[in-house]
Each structure stands twice: as C-alpha cells, then as structure tokens.
Amino acid sequence: MFNKEIIHKFNSTPTPFYYYDLEVLKQTLQLVKTESEKYNFIVHYALKANANNEILNVIKSFHIGADCVSGNEVKKAVECKFDSKDIVFAGVGKSDQEINYALDHSIFCFNCESLQEMEVINQLAFAKNKTANIALRINPNVNANTHKYITTGLEENKFGINVWELDAVAEALKTLPNLKLIGLHFHIGSQITDLSAFKSLCLKVNEIQHWFSSHHINIENINVGGGLGVDYHEPDTHRFADFKTYFQLFNDFLEILPGQKVHFELGRALVAQCGTLISRVLYVKKGMNTNFAILDAGMTELLRPALYQAYHKIENLSRLEIPNIKLHMQKYDVVGPICESADCFGKAVSLPETSRGDIIALRTAGAYGEVMSSAYNLRDKVKAIYSGD
Numbered sequence: 533m534f535n536k537e538i539i540h541k542f543n544s545t546p547t548p549f550y551y552y553d554l555e556v557l558k559q560t561l562q563l564v565k566t567e568s569e570k571y572n573f574i575v576h577y578a579l580k581a582n583a584n585n586e587i588l589n590v591i592k593s594f595h596i597g598a599d600c601v602s603g604n605e606v607k608k609a610v611e612c613k614f615d616s617k618d619i620v621f622a623g624v625g626k627s628d629q630e631i632n633y634a635l636d637h638s639i640f641c642f643n644c645e646s647l648q649e650m651e652v653i654n655q656l657a658f659a660k661n662k663t664a665n666i667a668l669r670i671n672p673n674v675n676a677n678t679h680k681y682i683t684t685g686l687e688e689n690k691f692g693i694n695v696w697e698l699d700a701v702a703e704a705l706k707t708l709p710n711l712k713l714i715g716l717h718f719h720i721g722s723q724i725t726d727l728s729a730f731k732s733l734c735l736k737v738n739e740i741q742h743w744f745s746s747h748h749i750n751i752e753n754i755n756v757g758g759g760l761g762v763d764y765h766e767p768d769t770h771r772f773a774d775f776k777t778y779f780q781l782f783n784d785f786l787e788i789l790p791g792q793k794v795h796f797e798l799g800r801a802l803v804a805q806c807g808t809l810i811s812r813v814l815y816v817k818k819g820m821n822t823n824f825a826i827l828d829a830g831m832t833e834l835l836r837p838a839l840y841q842a843y844h845k846i847e848n849l850s851r852l853e854i855p856n857i858k859l860h861m862q863k864y865d866v867v868g869p870i871c872e873s874a875d876c877f878g879k880a881v882s883l884p885e886t887s888r889g890d891i892i893a894l895r896t897a898g899a900y901g902e903v904m905s906s907a908y909n910l911r912d913k914v915k916a917i918y919s920g921d
C-alpha cells in the first residue's frame with residue numbers, strides 16, 4: 533500500500549494525520565456502482581462514517597446519495613451539493629430545528645423511528661404547508677452478530693418502531709395528513725461479516741411487507757440500511773468488501789414488489805480501507821512485562837480500539853522489510869499519549885524493533901476514525917492529507 537515516496541512524504545509531515553488514498557476510494561466506489569447497478573439498487577453513503585469534504589466530493593461524483601443522522605449532516609450533504617432528492621435523514625432523536633432544516637430543503641425522506649416523532653414531523657410540516665415523505669424505520673429483531681455497541685436491530689435497542697406497534701402506526705398515519713408514507717427502513721448493525729445476518733433481514737422484511745400488503749398499504753421504497761463489514765486484519769489482501777455477494781444476496785432473498793425501489797446506506801464499506809492514521813513513536817519504554825511504544829496519536833484521533841476493543845492493523849513504516857535483511861521482531865503494547873489506560877491501540881503487537889521517530893500506520897481507519905476524533909486533553913484537531921496532495 534505504501535511506497536518509498538509516500539513514506540518519505542509522511543516523514544516530512546507533522547504527525548499525527550489521516551492519510552486518504554483517493555484511488556482506493558474511487559476503485560471501491562466503482563465496484564459498488566457496478567455491483568449495485570446490476571439490480572437497479574440505489575446506494576446512499578452514510579455520512580457518519582466520514583464527513584470529510586474531499587471524501588464527500590469524490591463520493592458525490594459517483595452519483596451516490598446521502599444518508600444523514602443529524603441536521604448538521606443534512607447541512608453538510610446540501611453544502612457538498614448532494615441533490616436533496618437523494619438525501620435521507622434517520623436518527624432516534626431528531627430535534628425540531630433539525631427537522632425544520634430538512635423540511636426547508638425538501639429532502640427525499642425522513643426515516644421515522646417512533647410514533648411521537650411522526651406526530652412532530654407532521655406538525656412541523658403542517659406549519660410550513662408541506663408534506664414530508666417518510667419511511668418507517670422498523671426494528672426487525674434480527675441479530676447482526678457483531679459488537680454489542682454497533683448492534684441496532686434487536687428489540688432491546690433504542691432504534692426503530694417495533695413490529696407489534698404497526699397497527700397503531702397505521703391507524704395514526706390516517707390522522708397525519710402532512711406525512712406521506714413512501715417506504716420502510718431497516719438497519720441491523722455495523723461491521724457485519726457474517727452475511728447470513730442479511731439473509732435473515734431479507735426474510736424478516738418479506739414478512740413485514742406481507743403485513744403491509746394485507747393492509748392494502750403500498751410501499752414504494754425498501755431501505756435495508758448499511759452494515760457491510762470490512763477486513764481489518766488483512767487490508768491489503770481484501771481491499772474491497774464483497775459487494776458482489778452482498779448485493780446478490782438481497783436480489784436473491786428480498787421479495788421486491790413490482791415498481792419497488794431498493795435502497796442501501798453503506799458507510800464503512802465505502803471508506804474504511806482508503807484511510808490510514810499516521811503517527812510517530814514518541815518514546816519506547818520498558819514496562820513490567822512488556823515494552824510500550826508510545827505514539828503521538830491516541831484515542832482522541834482513533835477511538836475505535838478504546839471504545840469497541842476494535843482491531844486495527846499496526847505497521848512500522850520506517851522498518852519495512854528489506855530483501856535479505858532479517859528484521860528483529862519484538863512485542864509492544866502500542867499506546868497513545870492520553871491520560872487513560874484505555875488509550876491503547878494494541879497489546880503485545882509484534883513489530884520490527886521500534887525506535888523514537890519511527891512512522892507507525894494504523895490501517896483501515898477511513899471509517900469512524902477522523903469523524904469520531906475529539907479534543908479531549910485539549911488535543912489539536914487531527915489533520916488530513918490525500919494521495920496526490
């Protein structure tokens with residue numbers, strides 16, 4: 533992934549920073565387009581994964597829509613010139629101000645997560661003399677077999693409307709004239725690598741669709757959310773998620789009614805592999821049982837390991853293999869500078885003997901990396917550079 537020239541550039545750039553390979557991004561997007569268009573599927577990009585302007589501009593150029601979960605994400609999508617007709621807005625806690633902003637921009641659809649939210653959108657749309665397109669986000673109670681913090685489609689989760697509430701929702705809709713029901717929305721979780729979870733989702737969606745057909749409610753759009761996982765362990769071998777199998781599975785198992793459109797909201801699978809967090813070793817310190825490699829990047833730049841015990845491949849770019857020279861490998865706990873013991877990127881990581889000043893790469897950090905960075909410990913905002921800069 534990294535040639536000598538790039539590593540030289542990293543060496544002369546102040547760390548830490550995110551490096552984005554826009555070629556990898558474009559290749560990923562091309563693949564998504566090719567595989568989804570086989571079935572006329574519509575793809576939206578979940579801005580929450582990475583809302584960096586440069587990344588968004590590339591994604592928009594592939595005519596992909598925007599999936600937003602806050603008023604500011606809707607605003608960002610509008611500013612980056614995503615067509616309002618391609619913007620969907622989900623989230624369990626949309627504020628009046630956020631709803632009003634989205635109404636003013638006539639977005640494609642509000643994914644509604646409760647009856648009370650529907651009433652509020654109806655009221656706000658009425659005040660503007662508008663009709664809001666809505667999809668019901670239904671909690672399908674399907675297990676995504678992923679980390680519990682990123683599981684969203686179980687009844688115990690806060691997301692969506694439960695199946696047993698459908699009668700009440702259908703009744704309520706009759707009394708909410710400023711809402712137009714245009715679809716159903718589902719999202720079962722993130723970093724899903726066991727694709728059978730998506731098959732279970734399809735079967736559940738089919739069942740729920742039967743309920744709507746039997747109540748003579750026409751559903752034009754089915755939005756199956758995102759969640760396709762990526763390979764954090766072998767980012768070079770599996771640079772692209774298995775989009776082919778993923779889209780084919782929905783085509784095989786989802787009962788798509790005549791004229792119905794199927795939408796996806798992918799975040800991670802589009803942007804994870806194009807991003808790397810680059811940092812420098814500040815100190816190497818002997819501990820009781822291990823050595824610590826202390827980096828100038830920490831949980832403030834990449835929260836995933838601390839929050840989800842997530843694995844990111846760690847590489848010492850200053851000590852890449854040189855043919856015929858055997859590297860002396862050692863184990864390090866790779867940690868950041870933040871005053872928290874959770875500020876650890878990996879324990880007993882095997883790296884070539886590492887010294888102060890070495891450049892360390894944390895791979896597969898393009899999704900939920902920069903966007904989840906924080907100013908804790910009054911850290912500077914992490915910077916970004918791009919291939920071709």
Ligand code: LLP
Nearest residue numbers: 578719722723758759760797798799800900
């Ligand atoms: N649609 C909805 C309604 C969502 O809640 C999400 C992600 C997506 C789409 C996009 O899912 P993706 O294709 O990226 O899996 N911060 C966590 C991930 C949180 C995902 C939240 N929802 C992480 O770093 O793993």
